[in-house]
Amino acid sequence: MFRLLIAIPAAISLFSQSLPIDSNRLRAHIRFLSSDLLEGRAPGTRGGDLTEQYLASAFEAAGAKVQMQAVPLVGVSMEPGSKISIDSRELTWRTEVFVTIASQQKSASLTGSFVFAGYGLQEVYANSDVRGKIVVLLAGNAPGQAASAASRPATKLKEAAQLGAAGVLILSKMIAPNAGREQLQLQLKPDAPALSFSGTITETAAQKLGWVVADLTAKAAAPGFQPVSLPGMAQVELKAALRTMSAHNVIATVAGSDPLVESEQILYSAHWDHLGMSSTGEDRIFNGAVDNATGCAALIEVARAWAALEPKPKRSAVFIATTGEESGLLGATYYAANPVFPLQQVKLGLNLDGLAPGPKPTGFFALGPANTDAWPLLEEGARRLSVPLRPDPKPELGYLFRADHFALMNAGVPAYSLLPLDEAGQFSATYMSSRYHKANDEYSPDWDMTSNETMSRLAFTIGISAASRP
Ligand SMILES: [Zn+2]
Incomplete structure (x- = not known):
């Protein structure tokens, strides 16, 4: 019929x-x-x-x-006592910075330098080594560029993890109001590359560190852009309930x-x-x-x-x-x-x-x-x-x-x-x-x-x- x-x-x-x-x-x-x-x-x-x-x-x-x-x-809830200091100045948690442990461990403790990698596209990393570093990125895609799979946060994090980065901080106007809620992640396979942490740093906090966001944004949009190091050394201490x-x-x-x-x-x-x-x-x-x-x-x-x-x-x-x-x-x-x-x-x-x-x-x-x-x-x-x-x-x-x-x-x-x-x-x-x-x-x-x-x-x-x- x-x-x-x-x-x-x-x-x-x-x-x-x-x-x-x-x-x-x-x-x-x-x-x-x-x-x-x-x-x-x-x-x-x-x-x-x-x-x-x-x-x-x-x-x-x-x-x-x-x-x-x-x-x-795995549900990851960040616990009190988590902090990130840069050159001994502690950033204000949930106002200037918020990150989540990405390695699915209960704690993370590391010291690392910063590298700015623009929009975090695969090709940008070609001639640089970000192993053990904290990669700082811009959200989304370059002005005038269409949104793409590469502009998804998940893609950017995966790319940095595969290259052995320690963590990723994405520059943003503000910390999302729902930051701090339990974050769900697919359970990592034992041998999978993983970041220690990922999250957000505000542009205001970045300016205080001498990272000139307008300059960085212009650099990232220029042809042939390659990662550049940023001043400061981070001490990261994180605790989470899993x-x-x-x-x-x-x-x-x-x-x-x-x-x-x-x-x-x-x-x-x-x-x-x-x-x-x-x-x-x-x-x-x-x-x-x-x-x-x-x-x-x-x-x-x-x-x-x-x-x-x-x-x-x-x-x-x-x-x-x-x-x-x-x-x-x-x-x-x-x-x-x-x-x-x-x-x-x-x-x-x-x-x-x-x-x-x-x-x-x-x-x-x-x-x-x-x-x-x-x-x-x-x-x-x-x-x-x-x-x-x-x-x-x-x-x-x-x-x-x-x-x-x-x-x-x-x-x-x-x-x-x-x-x-x-x-x-x-x-x-x-x-x-x-x-x-x-x-x-x-x-x-x-x-x-x-x-x-x-x-x-x-x-x-x-x-x-x-x-x-x-
Ligand atoms: Zn929906």
Whole structure:
């Protein structure tokens, strides 16, 4: 029946009207997943464990087969007594400097000199030796340069670690207000190169040390820039409490119907984790309703719609609710390195993260590689649901590198995050400034779920095309 419908253009609008995705079910998942009871869904907490169990049960009830992938994480909380002094002057902790132990040890104690390496790009280091030194970097990318994978903090830290640097300090206007919260890291393999620490130093503190930030910024943007040493010698004494935990990627599958291509997959993902709770404030719970109860709800309902198809599409569908996204795409990165099903067999990855509620979106955009043979499927889905596919409205923000699809894209999978455009802007206009990563990212029964229903249908339709094509 299904194949017959998609083969007849006249039936297309009927098809999209009757797609089995129900906004009341989406709403029900969002209401529970963003409730105070789940305490902000931090990995390795009671609320996080409850979230995993809810997702596993919901996928099972939807008709998918569930397995849990343990993701080994270490929570690092910096303890009092941690300090960095430069030429015997102690920097003010959390005002001028804040770093986290990156070696997953309880303490770090070292003395080191500084080297400024601009934006920390691989090619900059070619003729210099940063072993045992503290590398000072600028955040982001040079003015006029497009955001890239190399401008991600994780890439910069990894690069410096591989070169044997002792630590990394990134220059910044201020220390992030949430610095000091427990930081989650993927457990290091015993022989992996690791920094002792990484963190932030403010530009004001840097100026006091005689590091002229404007000059350094100009130098870093000049062609042929090479690392330069900076004055001062650091004494670093750090202490941390470590919490080893196992959070899970919740993986659900619906097998394909054609033995010849059943091993090929359409891979859907949405992160389930959020920021947990803060230690102070009136509302301490980061509910993460939009970010990302909405994506999880869509994931479950796409799985239900898929499992209900008879016959099933030729290829299989895999639904992964990932952990640790808020700490740097940890669950997705772990999956890309330890895939349960071969990554070369993934024909298309679709990630859902931050689906704002509202009326039918005026369009959508897809973060991911445009030059793949999967791209036309996105265009086809756009036509079918009459939701135009548009360019990323703000590429300079680098969202392309900041959602779970990136971890898969980095591993060679044609993977995309699908996001709604809402030009009327009722919700999204204020969401980023007033709710994103704040305690008031909360669900309200007044939410119009039309946008969420449309985006779920879109993800379903695109996936089915990919799973059914010759
Ligand atoms: Zn998110």
